[in-house]
Amino acid sequence: MPTYSIGQAARLLRVSPETVRRWADAGRLPVGRDGAGNRVIDGTGLARFVRERAAESERDGAAGPPTSVRNALTGIVTALTMDDIVARVEVQSGPHRVVSLVTREAVDELGLDVGVTVVARVKSTSVHVDRS
Template sequence: MPHLRISEVATLVGVSDDTVRRWVAGGRLAASTDDAHRQVVDGATLAAFLRDQVVVEGGTSSARNRLAGIVTDVKVDGLMAQVEIAAGGFRVVSLMSREAAEELSLEPGVLATAVVKATTVMVERSAGPR
């Protein structure tokens, strides 16, 4: 299992290094020291920590992938609308009917959640943030 430096954990989770250090100092996230005397977090430990942090909000739905964010752009053309949401450092784009976008009053600056229900999700393995 990989051991991640505090800065790598912060990048993966989308928080500051100081936030991760507070989690460790407060006993919320376990860390150890590597050979260079840097604090590191085991990958499995981080995964368990993040699983425990997940809060499912919203109504009853079979969709489990929810990305809370802010609407950054809405383009309306004819019957369709393209809505862009910035969610935790990710750009999510949704195509919907103009009617749906208007009913939701979507415009830049509005808080929104992208709910994703997909039968196929491609997963790539990366070496991590290093």
Template sequence: MGLGLPMTTRTERTGELLRSGRFPLPAARNRLRGIVTDVVRDGVMAQMESTTGPYRVVSLMSREATDQLELQVGVLAEAMIKSTDVVVERHAAG
């Protein structure tokens, strides 16, 4: 699971990064900076919506992550998008 390394190796590597202050950059290629326009939280999950230029970005995440990031309407946030999912569109007949 994870990096293909034993848990002790991953833990040691994380410790090294924390001590050095150097962190690897996320591999996400698409970064969209925008303003948070809505946050809806429930017991476990949360939905965050932001506006980036003419685009609307909606993200589902754990409530814990939303709370840790202190996401609320009006704050600046950056959505990093890395996906292997397929987008399904529906076109009108004719």
């Protein structure tokens, strides 16, 4: 069974190690000790916690409007190239660079510009960009 350090779990969850420690101290994450006495998080318990957090976010509406697209990358528009019909939108989401071709009309309707926060939704071969 895989285990994760507090730091590894924090990177996976995209939160600070202190947040993971608080969740562990509150009993929300199953924590044990490795051979050196360091706190470790059980991989199965971490997976369960991630699913529960995602379900909570979905119930609270934090995930945005209802959609069948499950791969959502929040990021910032870093480049925007447009002609009369098509626009090329570059988004940086953490270490991930996502490039999407959309209509110029969509860019105008969403008010997209360099520096704007967006959500790139990826399904199959399509990337949908929603303003967040």
